[in-house]
Amino acid sequence: MTITQLYYVLAVAEHQNFTKAAEKCFVTQPTLSMQIQKLEDQLDVQIFDRSKKPIELTEVGKKIVTQARNIVNESYRIQDIVDQQKGFIGGEFKLGIIPTIMPTLLPMFLKTFIKRHPKVKLKIEELTTEEIIARIKDGHLDAAIAATPLEDENIKERVLYFEPFVNYIPKNHKLYGKEKIDSTDLEIEDMLLLEDGHCFRDGVINLCKVFKDHIDDKFQLESGSIETLIKLSNEGLGMTLLPYLHTLDIHEKEKENLHYFNDPPPAREVSIIYHKSELKMQIIEALQDTISGIIRGAIAFQDVKIISPLPK
Amino acid sequence: MTITQLYYVLAVAEHQNFTKAAEKCFVTQPTLSMQIQKLEDQLDVQIFDRSKKPIELTEVGKKIVTQARNIVNESYRIQDIVDQQKGFIGGEFKLGIIPTIMPTLLPMFLKTFIKRHPKVKLKIEELTTEEIIARIKDGHLDAAIAATPLEDENIKERVLYFEPFVNYIPKNHKLYGKEKIDSTDLEIEDMLLLEDGHCFRDGVINLCKVFKDHIDDKFQLESGSIETLIKLSNEGLGMTLLPYLHTLDIHEKEKENLHYFNDPPPAREVSIIYHKSELKMQIIEALQDTISGIIRGAIAFQDVKIISPLPK
DNA sequence: ATATTTTTATAACCTAAATTTATAAACATG
DNA sequence: CATGTTTATAAATTTAGGTTATAAAAATAT
Numbered sequence: 285m286t287i288t289q290l291y292y293v294l295a296v297a298e299h300q301n302f303t304k305a306a307e308k309c310f311v312t313q314p315t316l317s318m319q320i321q322k323l324e325d326q327l328d329v330q331i332f333d334r335s336k337k338p339i340e341l342t343e344v345g346k347k348i349v350t351q352a353r354n355i356v357n358e359s360y361r362i363q364d365i366v367d368q369q370k371g372f373i374g375g376e377f378k379l380g381i382i383p384t385i386m387p388t389l390l391p392m393f394l395k396t397f398i399k400r401h402p403k404v405k406l407k408i409e410e411l412t413t414e415e416i417i418a419r420i421k422d423g424h425l426d427a428a429i430a431a432t433p434l435e436d437e438n439i440k441e442r443v444l445y446f447e448p449f450v451n452y453i454p455k456n457h458k459l460y461g462k463e464k465i466d467s468t469d470l471e472i473e474d475m476l477l478l479e480d481g482h483c484f485r486d487g488v489i490n491l492c493k494v495f496k497d498h499i500d501d502k503f504q505l506e507s508g509s510i511e512t513l514i515k516l517s518n519e520g521l522g523m524t525l526l527p528y529l530h531t532l533d534i535h536e537k538e539k540e541n542l543h544y545f546n547d548p549p550p551a552r553e554v555s556i557i558y559h560k561s562e563l564k565m566q567i568i569e570a571l572q573d574t575i576s577g578i579i580r581g582a583i584a585f586q587d588v589k590i591i592s593p594l595p596k
Numbered sequence: 597m598t599i600t601q602l603y604y605v606l607a608v609a610e611h612q613n614f615t616k617a618a619e620k621c622f623v624t625q626p627t628l629s630m631q632i633q634k635l636e637d638q639l640d641v642q643i644f645d646r647s648k649k650p651i652e653l654t655e656v657g658k659k660i661v662t663q664a665r666n667i668v669n670e671s672y673r674i675q676d677i678v679d680q681q682k683g684f685i686g687g688e689f690k691l692g693i694i695p696t697i698m699p700t701l702l703p704m705f706l707k708t709f710i711k712r713h714p715k716v717k718l719k720i721e722e723l724t725t726e727e728i729i730a731r732i733k734d735g736h737l738d739a740a741i742a743a744t745p746l747e748d749e750n751i752k753e754r755v756l757y758f759e760p761f762v763n764y765i766p767k768n769h770k771l772y773g774k775e776k777i778d779s780t781d782l783e784i785e786d787m788l789l790l791e792d793g794h795c796f797r798d799g800v801i802n803l804c805k806v807f808k809d810h811i812d813d814k815f816q817l818e819s820g821s822i823e824t825l826i827k828l829s830n831e832g833l834g835m836t837l838l839p840y841l842h843t844l845d846i847h848e849k850e851k852e853n854l855h856y857f858n859d860p861p862p863a864r865e866v867s868i869i870y871h872k873s874e875l876k877m878q879i880i881e882a883l884q885d886t887i888s889g890i891i892r893g894a895i896a897f898q899d900v901k902i903i904s905p906l907p908k
Numbered sequence: 909a910t911a912t913t914t915t916t917a918t919a920a921c922c923t924a925a926a927t928t929t930a931t932a933a934a935c936a937t938g
Numbered sequence: 939c940a941t942g943t944t945t946a947t948a949a950a951t952t953t954a955g956g957t958t959a960t961a962a963a964a965a966t967a968t
Contacts, residue, residue, distance in 0.1 A: 285671060286598055288955085302916060315956055317917060322954095329678045334916075337964075344681040348674055355670045361663050362597060366639045369656040561662065600926090614945060627927055629946060634925090646945075649936075 287359050289323045290352035292316050293331060297349045300338040361563065368566050374403030377567045380416040380428035381408060384484040384510060385554060388529035389429065389575070392582070397574045404567055413483040413593065420557065426564045427571065431483050431593035432555040440562070441555040442572055445579040446588045448549040449491070450531045452514060452541050453523040464546050467491055467589075476513050476524040483593035484510075484527065484552070491525075491550050491591050514538065527552065528583060551588035599671050601635045602664035604628050605643060609661045612650040669735050673875060680878050686715025689879050692728040692740035693720060696796040696822060697866060700841035701741065701887070704894070709886045716879055725795040725905065732869065738876050739883065743795050743905035744867040752874070753867040754884055757891040758900045760861040761803070762843045764826060764853050765835040776858050779803060779901075788825050788836040795905035796822075796864070800837050803862050803903050826850065839864065840895060863900035 295305035296316060306313040324331055331345040341349060367375060381390065390408065398406065411419065411428070419425040421438055432441045451465045459469060472492040478485040513524045514534065518541075526534075528551075531542055556575070558568050607617035608628060618625040636643055643657040653661060679687070693702065702720065710718065723731065723740070731737040733750055744753045763777045771781060784804040790797040825836045826846065830853075838846075840863075843854055868887070870880050 285674060286600075286955095288598075290674075303914080311955090312957060313916075314918080314958085319955075321917085327675065327678045329681065337915090339916095344678060347677045347681070351670065351673050351677060355667060355674075358663065358667045358670060359597060362602075362660060362667075363639065365656060365659045365663060366641045369641060369659075561659070563659070598926095615943085623926090624928060625945075626929085626947080631926075633946085649944090651945090 285323060285326065287356060289319050291356050292319050293323065293349060293352050294356060296320060296332065296339065297341055297345070300340070302339070364564055368564055371566055372403075373401050373566050373570055375564075375567075376405045376407060377564060378407045378409065378424065378426045379571070380411045380419060380425045380430075382413055382416065382428075382430045382483060383410055384478070384482065384527060384530075385429055385431075386410050387510075388527070388532070389554075393571075393575045393578050396578060397571065400574060401567070401570055404570070416557070420559050427556055427558040427568050429554065429556055429575075431487060431552045432557065433553065433592070434557065435594065438560050439557050440560050441557045442568075443553055443555045444572065444575050445554050445583050446551045446590065447554055447583065448528045448551040448588055449487075449525045449545065449591075450528055450549075451523060451543040451545065452517055452526050452531075452538075453543050454517050454520055454541055456520050457523050459523060459543070460541075462543065465543050466546050467550055474522040476516055476522045478510070478513065486595040487552050487591045487593045489595075490593075517541075532582070548587040548589045550591050552593060553590050597635060597638065599668060601631050603668050604631050605635065605661060605664050606668060608632065608644065608651065609653055609657070612652070614651070665735065669873070669875070673873070676875055676877075679876075683878070684715070685713050685878050685882050686717075687876075687879075688717045688719060689876060690719045690721065690736065690738045691883070692723045692731060692737045692742075694725055694728065694740075694742045694795060695722050695820070696790070696794060696839060696842075697741055697743075698722050699822075700839070700844070701866075704841075705883075705887045705890050708890060709883065712886060713879075713882055716882070728869070732871050735871075739868055739870040739880050741866065741868055741887075743799060743864045744869065745865065745904070746869065747906070750872050751869050752872050753869045754880075755865055755867045756884065756887050757866050757895050758863045758897065758902065759866055759895065760840045760863040760897050760900055761800075761837045761857065761903075762840055762861075763835060763855040763857065764829055764838050764843075764850075765855050766829050766832055766853055768832050769835050771835060771855070772853075774855065777855050778858050779862055786834040788828055788834045790822070790825065791820050794820075796839065798907045799864055799903045799905045801907075802905075803837075829853075840897075844894070860899040860901045861897065862903050863897070864905060865902050 292305070292309060292315075295309050296302055299305045299308065302316050303313050306316045309316065320331065327348075329344050329348075330342050331348055333340045333342050333345075364375060394406075398404070409425070411425075413430050413434070416425060416428040416430055417434065417436060417439060420428060429444070432443065434441065451459070453460050453465075457474075459465060462469070470492050472489065475492065477489070510526060510530050514526070516522075517524045518538070526542075531539070534542075556568060556572050558565075562568075604617070604621060604627075607621050608614055611617045611620065614628050615625050618628045621628065632643065639660075641656050641660075642654050643660055645652045645654050645657075679685075706718075710716070721737070723737075725742050725746070728737060728740040728742055729746065729748060729751065732740060741756070744755065746753065763771070765772050765777075769786075771777060774781070782804050784801065787800065787804065789800060822838060822842050826838070828834075829836050830850070838854075843851070846854075868880060868884050870877075874880075
């Protein structure tokens with residue numbers, strides 16, 4: 285069994301056609317036929333059902349393809365390791381970003397980064413913290429941007445910036461009259477929260493110092509996006525908290541509803557996180573440099589009180 | 597880059613010696629020299645520092661080895677998928693067993709297992725829990741039988757049985773007169789223990805609720821086998837604890853020294869443990885079935901109090 | 909149906925790569 | 939400095955991967 289054979293299997297599985305797959309692999313069709321037959325002989329199992337047109341995978345074939353993809357992808361990482369050693373900044377890079385950071389941060393740094401490092405092919409995916417941690421561990425993500433600290437010994441963190449929370453309080457709310465808010469003013473009962481699974485939700489709950497168990501039944505009003513939260517709040521359904529960067533591009537009229545915290549404001553720590561193996565570290569550092577440089581101009585709070593993003 | 601080349605790299609990295617590594621791979625030494633050189637040329641990087649004696653990995657080399665191990669292990673899974681599909685239970689299987697389980701459990705299930713699954717080539721090794729965990733993680737063991745729970749997120753456990761502790765109290769001992777022993781009766785000071793590194797030792801220490809640090813100086817009398825422990829105890833050097841299965845085949849005369857615990861008796865949890873990747877799962881399940889079936893007739897305690905095998 | 913095109917398998921051949929044997933060079937050790 | 943050990947190199951051999959040519963099978967068009 286060779287990596288090449290597995291690669292051929294992937295190509296045929298994808299194109300469902302030996303001839304087209306051969307072209308994609310830059311070899312002739314008999315090469316694929318023979319190599320795949322050889323692999324099937326060695327394993328003594330049919331990977332493809334050639335009676336079906338177009339060709340289909342057998343049941344075992346599907347499992348083999350999944351594993352073959354794994355192996356082929358992992359083999360690419362050997363070259364990545366060498367690139368890193370040589371300080372070569374390029375190649376594919378898979379970055380995860382949590383939903384409450386994505387829409388505000390990405391537009392700020394993406395253009396600058398791809399201009400500065402044109403050889404890097406960024407693939408960005410929006411994922412929850414939980415998904416991000418799993419994918420960093422299994423190697424499907426090279427790095428991610430998330431709220432920290434995560435206290436996971438397999439994952440390293442480099443702080444990019446601290447982002448204070450800002451109160452968004454609609455006019456009918458009892459706290460609206462108060463200019464500056466103290467964290468002790470907050471009551472979890474009339475706070476709009478993101479749906480379960482978002483670490484920003486957990487951060488807010490931690491800020492209110494309520495155990496997660498206690499609030500579950502009291503709250504059904506939950507949303508997946510901060511934009512929706514603002515709209516629900518405008519409808520008088522309660523106050524909410526916004527990450528600072530989100531307050532920069534809300535409508536003029538809605539800005540009247542922003543109430544800042546007393547110093548030091550509660551804040552979330554936003555970091556670039558990656559596997560402790562430090563694969564593709566040169567690209568991670570390039571991202572860190574670009575983002576930190578840009579954020580330095582946008583956020584200028586001195587002292588903040590960091591809130592944990594972890595549940596409970 | 598081929599899987600074979602990566603496998604050669606792993607062998608040299610492990611043995612720190614081309615000649616020995618070549619033997620383990622069943623090829624000649626020049627094969628390794630040339631293939632590894634070729635890989636180094638293609639990647640344009642040194643994997644090994646040949647100036648050091650014995651040979652060492654370079655910094656990149658270490659990272660490459662980690663990834664190579666990944667790839668080679670994942671490649672084994674292809675054959676595993678085929679075996680599972682065919683319901684084939686066979687091939688080499690490396691099983692580790694801790695010393696305090698080996699002599700009693702192995703004779704009970706080995707004959708039945710090899711009769712039931714003649715195509716499996718079992719390679720059994722006696723190892724401490726610590727060694728077992730390391731070897732399951734680096735792929736040198738397929739599974740092991742040990743006291744659990746281990747609380748290691750890379751290792752999965754399936755409980756085989758609960759084995760109560762039984763007091764072995766020589767005639768001169770102050771507790772000899774007591775028919776049934778309570779765990780609060782135990783005093784670590786006159787208890788004979790296995791030498792350091794055995795999880796059964798740690799289990800007993802946990803049962804006596806003493807911190808490990810406190811007893812180190814008080815005790816030099818330590819043995820590596822339970823047989824020796826019994827003999828030392830007969831000499832009047834103190835009482836000891838035996839795992840239940842060990843009490844089944846001691847001499848008639850010595851059985852008088854056995855004193856059972858009050859219900860529920862303290863017990864160790866014995867499990868078959870394996871890597872979370874679940875390679876060769878069909879053989880693991882075959883082992884589990886055989887052992888559980890046999891033990892069901894030998895141990896019939898209802899309620900037990902499980903003692904942790906972990907130190908401290 | 910039959911011819912034509914498309915697709916996969918097989919055969920013969922070629923080339924490149926993996927491996928072996930033999931040997932040289934480098935290194936450590938007594 | 940001689941000796942044993944270890945790694946590298948060279949030449950020869952075997953094996954594996956690849957190509958071209960072609961046959962067989964299947965799908966499509968006539």
